[in-house]
Amino acid sequence: MNFSDLGLRPELVAAVTEKGYTEPTPIQLAAIPAVLSGRDVLAGAQTGTGKTAGFVLPVLQRLVAREGREPRALILTPTRELAAQVAESAQFYGKNTNLRTQVVFGGVSERPQIDKLRNGCDILVATPGRLMDLVQQGATSLGKVQVFVLDEADRMLDMGFIHAIKRIRALLPQQRQNLMFSATYSDDIRDLASKLLSNPQGIDVAPPNKTADKVEQTAYRVPKDHKRHLLAHLIKEGNWHQVLIFTRTKHGANRLAEQLGRYGIQSSAIHGNKSQGARVRALEDFKSNRIVALVATEVAARGLDIKELPFVVNYELPNVPEDYVHRIGRTARAGSTGQAISLVSPDEVTYMRDIVRLLGKDIPALPTPAFEIRDFGPAAAAADEDRPPRPQGGHSRRSQSGGQSGGQRSSGGQQRSSGGGGGGGARAPSVAPGRATGPQSATRSFKPRRSGGR
Numbered sequence: 001m002n003f004s005d006l007g008l009r010p011e012l013v014a015a016v017t018e019k020g021y022t023e024p025t026p027i028q029l030a031a032i033p034a035v036l037s038g039r040d041v042l043a044g045a046q047t048g049t050g051k052t053a054g055f056v057l058p059v060l061q062r063l064v065a066r067e068g069r070e071p072r073a074l075i076l077t078p079t080r081e082l083a084a085q086v087a088e089s090a091q092f093y094g095k096n097t098n099l100r101t102q103v104v105f106g107g108v109s110e111r112p113q114i115d116k117l118r119n120g121c122d123i124l125v126a127t128p129g130r131l132m133d134l135v136q137q138g139a140t141s142l143g144k145v146q147v148f149v150l151d152e153a154d155r156m157l158d159m160g161f162i163h164a165i166k167r168i169r170a171l172l173p174q175q176r177q178n179l180m181f182s183a184t185y186s187d188d189i190r191d192l193a194s195k196l197l198s199n200p201q202g203i204d205v206a207p208p209n210k211t212a213d214k215v216e217q218t219a220y221r222v223p224k225d226h227k228r229h230l231l232a233h234l235i236k237e238g239n240w241h242q243v244l245i246f247t248r249t250k251h252g253a254n255r256l257a258e259q260l261g262r263y264g265i266q267s268s269a270i271h272g273n274k275s276q277g278a279r280v281r282a283l284e285d286f287k288s289n290r291i292v293a294l295v296a297t298e299v300a301a302r303g304l305d306i307k308e309l310p311f312v313v314n315y316e317l318p319n320v321p322e323d324y325v326h327r328i329g330r331t332a333r334a335g336s337t338g339q340a341i342s343l344v345s346p347d348e349v350t351y352m353r354d355i356v357r358l359l360g361k362d363i364p365a366l367p368t369p370a371f372e373i374r375d376f377g378p379a380a381a382a383a384d385e386d387r388p389p390r391p392q393g394g395h396s397r398r399s400q401s402g403g404q405s406g407g408q409r410s411s412g413g414q415q416r417s418s419g420g421g422g423g424g425g426a427r428a429p430s431v432a433p434g435r436a437t438g439p440q441s442a443t444r445s446f447k448p449r450r451s452g453g454r
């Protein structure tokens with residue numbers, strides 16, 4: 001089955017072919033005919049499945065040709081990055097048509113977006129907050145919308161967009177086609193779907209454990225305050241590149257990017273407090289290998305179109321197991337294999353058990369390799385505390401390798417601190433493999449926590 005067989009017109013197929021895609025992905029196989037038929041659709045699909053083309057292509061086809069100034073398809077996304085990427089896809093796939101796509105999102109000035117909307121468009125991709133602002137100013141009207149798409153609906157609810165979605169929905173014509181995409185199905189999602197969709201065709205592809213199968217998943221047990229050293233060691237020793245690292249907080253993302261930088265590993269952080277320009281730059285640097293590591297929070301990373309990522313690191317585990325699946329879904333796309341590595345501190349072991357229960361398979365905990373710790377001054381000492389590192393240098397603090405907490409057995413005594421940091425010098429810290437390699441702990445898998453064991 002190819003894209004023409006699905007009923008797509010030659011000018012759309014030509015654009016897809018130019019991208020190099022010959023075979024539709026499972027979500028595309030199911031979604032394209034469903035959307036073309038005009039039905040409402042509720043699709044369970046996460047990033048990396050090809051879902052964007054799954055709705056963009058048939059939406060382009062349904063609009064046929066340029067008509068008027070007001071958008072006839074409205075695509076809502078939770079994040080600016082996803083909005084930009086979806087719009088880019090729509091512009092590319094629609095390149096052989098005269099349909100026009102515009103995108104609006106918050107965090108940048110409104111003026112250029114208002115001007116673009118004045119010029120008119122057929123497809124409008126938007127984040128909910130900015131769209132409401134612009135509609136209230138009369139920059140566009142939603143009265144001509146025929147197709148309404150909610151992309152990553154679960155994430156939109158997580159981000160508190162439910163009221164904005166309801167307000168936007170109230171501005172749409174009664175008669176329209178609705179498409180809703182969500183990686184997970186909570187009660188809230190079901191509730192929203194029941195209000196928004198009418199007799200939808202349900203599409204479910206790649207349940208989480210299927211996607212995760214292509215990814216080699218491993219874990220290390222490591223005390224919290226050794227994580228950054230172990231990570232630096234793994235990146236350097238393994239010569240890793242394009243490493244996407246997840247932290248739980250924005251501050252944690254900044255701090256880790258800075259710490260890795262001090263180890264000589266070029267890194268950037270990407271999260272909601274960064275300006276749009278900074279986020280775009282970081283993403284471009286990452287895609288083009290100008291930086292080695294991108295440290296991201298869950299929300300900021302959603303929908304990033306980074307293909308076939310070789311390494312995803314859970315520096316901190318998510319407390320919602322589905323988020324783990326989202327995260328590692330960024331690696332091993334399009335048939336390649338990828339690695340997902342989790343650094344698990346003793347307080348995170350229960351999260352790990354919930355994750356393996358969701359996946360339905362164990363994740364091996366590898367023996368922690370010997371790594372050397374060289375901390376430099378109070379800045380490093382402060383690094384794991386929840387405050388920004390202090391800038392001044394000073395005496396080095398010995399690592400606490402002697403007193404490490406439970407989970408890590410293999411590296412005790414093998415980690416070396418650098419000794420005196422020497423009078424406030426700005427020497428870069430480094431990690432090196434430890435020499436004394438005592439008995440390593442045997443590989444021990446994380447096993448699911450029994451149901452009801454909470």
Ligand code: AMP
Binds near residue numbers: 024
């Ligand atoms: P998405 O899930 O929409 O974020 O898409 C994930 C990635 O798959 C994107 O980089 C797409 O460009 C790519 N992709 C989409 N459709 C196909 C296809 N039929 N074959 C190969 N790659 C695809």
